[in-house]
Amino acid sequence: MFSTDLTSNDLIFLVQGAWVTIELTALAMLIGTVFGTLFGFVRASFPTASIPLAFVLDVFRSVPLLIQFVLLNSAKSIVGLKISPFTVGYVVLGVYAAALCTEIVRGGVLAVPKSLRLAARSLGLTSLQDTLHITLPIAARVAFPGWLNLMLAVMKDSALVTWIGIIELLRTAQQINTRINEPLFVFFIAGLFYYVVSWAVSQLGNQAERRLQND
C-alpha cells in the first residue's frame, strides 16, 4: 500500500509557499504591465528615438534571471540598502516582465491599422483621446493572449528567487523533501500546485478574452 510521511503541516507549508509565489507573480506583473504598456507605446510611436530604451530592455531580457537576482541582491548589500530579498525578488521579476511586456504591447499597437487612427482623428479626437479610446483597447485585444502567457512564464520563473533565500513553493517542496525523502511524491504535489494556479489563471484569462472579443 501507498504510505507517506507527508503531514498536514507540510501541506500548510506548501500552501504558504504557493502564496508567496502568487504574491511575487502579482507584484511583478503589476510592475511589468504598467511599465511595459508605457514603454510599448513609446517603442511603437517613436521607433528611432527609443532605440536606447530598446537596448536597455534587451539587456534585461537577455541576461538570465538567476544572475539578475544574485547581482541585485549582492549590490544592495554592498551599497547598504535596507530592502528585503522579497522586494529584490519582485522588482527583478517586474523589470524582466516589463522588458517582455514592452514587446507584446508594441506588437499590439503596431497591429492597429493606421487608417483606424486617421478615422478617429478625422472625427476631431485628439491624439491622446485616440490613444486612450481607440488604439489602447484595440491593441489590448491583440496583446492579451501574449500577456497571459507572460504571466504564466513569470510565475514559473519566480521559482528562481529561492536562490536569494526566499521560501516560495519550490523551496518549501525541497525542504519537505529533505526531511521525508520522498522526492517523487513531494515534487508531484508541488507541480500540481503550479498546475492548479496556472489553470485558474488560464480560465480567468479565457473568460476575459471572450469578453474582449465581444463579437
Add this chain to the structure above:
Amino acid sequence: MIEIQNVHKSFGDLEVVKGVTMNVNKGEVVSIIGGSGSGKSTLLMCINGLETIQRGSIRVDGIEVHAKGTNLDKLRRRIGIVFQQWNAFAHLTVLENVMLAPRLVLKLSRSEAEAVAVKQLKHVGLGDKLKVYPGRLSGGQQQRMAIARALAMSPDYMLFDEATSALDPQLVGEVLDTMRLLAEEGMTMILVTHEIKFAKEVSDRVAFFHKGVIHEIGSPDQVIGNPQKPETVQFLKSVL
C-alpha cells in the same frame, strides 16, 4: 466654402498633386474622377489636414487649413470624412461607435450623444442594429455606420474617399442610396469615386484628375456626357 489654391503635395520625391485649384460652394456636390494615382484621394486628405501640403493653400470657410496656428481638431469637427476602408471601432457597439466623438469632442452628455447617434443611425437605415458589434455587420452596413458616425458631428462638409470601392458589388447600392439622400438634403460634399453613373446623377460639378492636375471640370453633362480632352475620353471609355 472650400477654396483650394494651387496645391502641391509630394511624398518624398514623388509629386502627387501638381497645382490644383478649385472651389466648392456651400450646398454643392462635386465629384472627382480619374485613374488610380492621379492624386484625387490625396487631395481629399489635405482638405481636413490629415496630410500636409508643400505649396498653395486650402481654406475652409476662410480658415487656412495648413497655417501653423490652425486648430485642426476643431476644424475636423466640421468636415466629415468617409474612407474606402470603413474603419469600424471593433471594440464598440454600433451605437457607441457613433456616440464616441460627440461625447469626447463635443462634450455632450451620454443621453444627448445617444439621441444624436440614434437619429443618425436611423437616418442611414441602421436603427435596428444599435447594440450590435460591427463585426456582425456586412461591409455595406459598416460603411453606412461610418457615414452616421461622421454625420453625428453635424459637419458642414462631407468628404467621401472611394466610399464604395472596397464593397462587394451587391452592397454598393445601399451606400450610394445613403449618399444620394445626403446630397438631396443639401449637404456640401466632395466625392472621390469610380462610380461614374452615380457621379453624373448626383453631382453639380465633376472634376477629372489626371497625373496630379485637373484636366477638365464642369457640369456632369459636359465632363462625362461630352468630354473635350482625349485623356478624359480615354478614361471614361475604360471605366464605363
